Amino acid sequence: xxxxxVKPSALSYEVLAECSTTKARTxxxxxxxxxxxxxxxxxxxxxxTMKGLTSKQLTELDCQIILGNTYHLGMRxxxxxxxxxxxxxxxxxxxxxxxxxxxxxQMVSLLKLAEITEEGVKFQSPHDGQEMLLTxxxxxxIQNSIGADIIMQLDDVVSSTTTGPRVEEAMLRxxxxxxxxxxxxxxxxxxxxxxxxxGGLDPELRKTCVKEMVKxxxxxxxxxxxxxxxxxxxxxxxxxxxxxxxxxxxxxxLMGVGYAVDLVVCCALGVDMFDCVYPTRTARFGTALVPWGxxxxxxxxxxxxxxxxNKDCGCWTCRHYTRAYxxxxxxxxxxxxxxxxxxNIYYQMQLMRDIRESIKQDKFPDxxxxxxxxxxxxxxxxxxxxxxxxxxxxxxxxxxxxxxxxEKPLEAKHEKxxxxxxCNSSVIK
Numbered sequence: 001x002x003x004x005x006v007k008p009s010a011l012s013y014e015v016l017a018e019c020s021t022t023k024a025r026t027x028x029x030x031x032x033x034x035x036x037x038x039x040x041x042x043x044x045x046x047x048x049t050m051k052g053l054t055s056k057q058l059t060e061l062d063c064q065i066i067l068g069n070t071y072h073l074g075m076r077x078x079x080x081x082x083x084x085x086x087x088x089x090x091x092x093x094x095x096x097x098x099x100x101x102x103x104x105x106q107m108v109s110l111l112k113l114a115e116i117t118e119e120g121v122k123f124q125s126p127h128d129g130q131e132m133l134l135t136x137x138x139x140x141x142i143q144n145s146i147g148a149d150i151i152m153q154l155d156d157v158v159s160s161t162t163t164g165p166r167v168e169e170a171m172l173r174x175x176x177x178x179x180x181x182x183x184x185x186x187x188x189x190x191x192x193x194x195x196x197x198x199g200g201l202d203p204e205l206r207k208t209c210v211k212e213m214v215k216x217x218x219x220x221x222x223x224x225x226x227x228x229x230x231x232x233x234x235x236x237x238x239x240x241x242x243x244x245x246x247x248x249x250x251x252x253x254l255m256g257v258g259y260a261v262d263l264v265v266c267c268a269l270g271v272d273m274f275d276c277v278y279p280t281r282t283a284r285f286g287t288a289l290v291p292w293g294x295x296x297x298x299x300x301x302x303x304x305x306x307x308x309x310n311k312d313c314g315c316w317t318c319r320h321y322t323r324a325y326x327x328x329x330x331x332x333x334x335x336x337x338x339x340x341x342x343x344n345i346y347y348q349m350q351l352m353r354d355i356r357e358s359i360k361q362d363k364f365p366d367x368x369x370x371x372x373x374x375x376x377x378x379x380x381x382x383x384x385x386x387x388x389x390x391x392x393x394x395x396x397x398x399x400x401x402x403x404x405x406x407e408k409p410l411e412a413k414h415e416k417x418x419x420x421x422x423c424n425s426s427v428i429k
Contacts, residue, residue, distance in 0.1 A: 010149070011192040011219040013251050019364040022392035023243060023270030026359040029251055031149035032190060033089060034097040036064045038251060039267045039355055041258065041348045042099060042275040043067070045092075050280060050345070052338040055094045061315075061345050062353075064096055065149070067275050070142050071103035071123070071134065079145035087147025098148035099275070101255075102139045102181075102196075105157055116156065118173065136180035140193070144186050152222065153181040155196040160228035160235075167200035170225075174198045175212045182216060194253060196224040197242055201234045210245040221246055222253040223271075227262075232384035236265065240391060243270035260289065260351060264371055265385055267355050268364070268392050279348050283340035286330045289347040291374045295323070297340070302327040315346035365394050372396055 012030040019025065029036040043050055043058070044067045050058060058066065068088055077091070085091035088098055103121075115122040120135030136154040143151035154177050156170035178195050185193050195213040199205030213221060223242045226235055239254060246252050251272045257263065258276020266274070279289060286298040288309045295302070295309060308318040309326070317326075317339040329336035358367035368389065372381055381396050389396060 009188070009192060009219045010190050011251075013220075013249065015248075017360045017362070019268075019359050020362055021365045022268040022389075022394060023240075024267045024355070024359050024364050025270070025272070026356045027251070027272065029272075031065070031097045031192070033095065033149050034064055036097055037356055038272040039263075039352055040064055040273055041263065041352050042273065043280060043345055043348070044069075044275055044277045049092065050341070051284070052334065052341050053345075055092055057342065058094070058345075059096065061342070062349050063345065065099060066094070066096075067099045067101065068146065068148065069103070070100050070139055070146065070152075071132075073100070073146055074103070074134075074142040075130070075132065079142055082147075083145050087145070089147060097150070098146075099150040100143050100146050100148040100152065102143070102152040102154040103134050105256075118176075120154070136177040137184040140181045140184040141186070144191065147187075148191060150192045150194055150220065151185075152194050153178045153196055153218075155198055155224055157198070157225060158200065160200060160226050160230040162200060167202060168205055171198040171200075171205050171209050175209065178213065178216055178218075182218075192219040194218055194220045194222050196222045196255070197246075198225045200225060201230060201238055203238075203241055206238060206241055207245065210242060214245075214247060218250075220251040220253060220273075222255050222273075224255045226254070227256040232382065233387060236269065236384060236388035236391075239266055239271065240269045240388070258348070260348075261372075261375060261382075261385060263348075263351065264355065264368055265388050268368060268389055268394060279344035280341050283344045284337045286326075286336070286340065287344075288326075288340055289344045291371075292377070293375060297323055297326050298330050299327075309340075309343055310347075313343065313346065313350075315343050317343040317346075368394050369396070 010032050013027055015025055015027045017026050027038045029038050042065050043063055050066065073082065073088065082088060082091055089095070120133055120138065123132045123134060124130070134154065139154040140151065153174070155174040156177065158166055158170045174196060181193060195216055195218045197206060197209050197213055199209045223239060226238060243252055252270060253273035254266055254271045256276055257266060257274050258278035263274055282289070286296060288295040288297055290310045302323040305323040305327070307323055308321070309323060310318055321339055326336050326339060354367060355364070358364045372385070379397055386396050
């Protein structure tokens with residue numbers, strides 16, 4: 001397929017402002033159902049719902065685009081019901097933009113239940129044991145029925161810590177599967193098919209994949225296969241390599257990333273779109289996201305704490321309830337998780353609004369300095385973040401030498417809390 005071949009598209013991408021120091025940028029991504037401002041974080045509603053929240057609440061939180069999962073929606077309610085309902089937009093009464101993943105991540109998350117061949121992936125449903133062959137054609141067909149504004153190619157996904165021939169095999173197969181997805185795509189003027197860059201942590205494989213995927217001229221391109229346990233320094237190097245090579249005229253989507261520090265750093269590295277189950281999943285464990293990190297509100301210290309979760313937050317939860325109230329209900333009443341989900345999504349939306357505004361004013365480096373200082377008040381910035389930001393001309397003062405600064409793989413802060421590998425959009429939310 002030639003670079004210059006013109007393909008129908010239901011997307012336009014207009015850059016509004018670029019940071020004069022870093023690779024950060026803000027833009028308007030016009031989709032069939034909504035104009036999305038980037039950089040954007042997309043909350044995950046795996047099966048047509050953000051657990052505990054209504055579509056009206058998501059709109060009030062100013063979620064511009066949310067994500068659904070092709071594998072799970074294909075299983076339940078299934079394409080017949082979705083088509084009768086007018087697609088997922090009609091089924092869940094959502095007026096804004098939608099993105100569906102391809103189902104490919106189940107190759108990792110459900111690997112014991114999956115068999116991968118050139119034809120596709122044969123799954124055994126964790127729900128009822130039913131077998132399903134997910135081919136590039138079938139993935140595209142299901143996504144056409146769901147009707148999302150952005151649909152993803154079926155890619156061959158391997159864990160980011162995998163090495164050896166399997167990584168190249170998966171990368172080359174992803175290219176071949178993209179061609180099959182393009183051929184099967186029945187609604188190119190209504191839905192936008194995105195390619196996904198694979199290649200593990202191998203720079204040469206990533207370069208090869210970018211070169212081939214760009215030739216296919218899809219409306220947008222995603223960076224896949226990361227946030228699965230790799231060292232953060234290698235994660236950042238892979239992200240910035242891809243953003244250096246990807247077209248400036250198209251949106252760049254980093255899949256499965258949702259930690260606040262990761263969002264800020266990756267915006268500096270030139271990423272436009274993110275998704276993750278993290279803010280909603282961690283809410284169910286009693287954790288609130290705040291500018292200085294996390295509050296684990298199950299802890300006894302909050303039982304008599306009558307402050308809001310964050311006194312500077314404008315969300316419904318912080319305006320009407322206290323830490324003590326949430327502490328009392330956690331583990332007993334579902335409303336506690338509902339209130340924390342509201343708060344955590346609001347936090348992510350506000351963070352992205354602040355990032356966009358700082359780019360428009362060309363004050364993004366100042367924003368990053370302030371954000372990092374609040375998150376790490378003793379200047380104990382992680383080395384990976386210091387180095388990644390330095391690569392785009394933001395120099396953080398860091399004088400700590402304790403163990404918290406040393407390079408570590410991505411890991412959970414507590415055994416009950418989500419690991420970044422589980423942040424991938426395709427995990428059951």
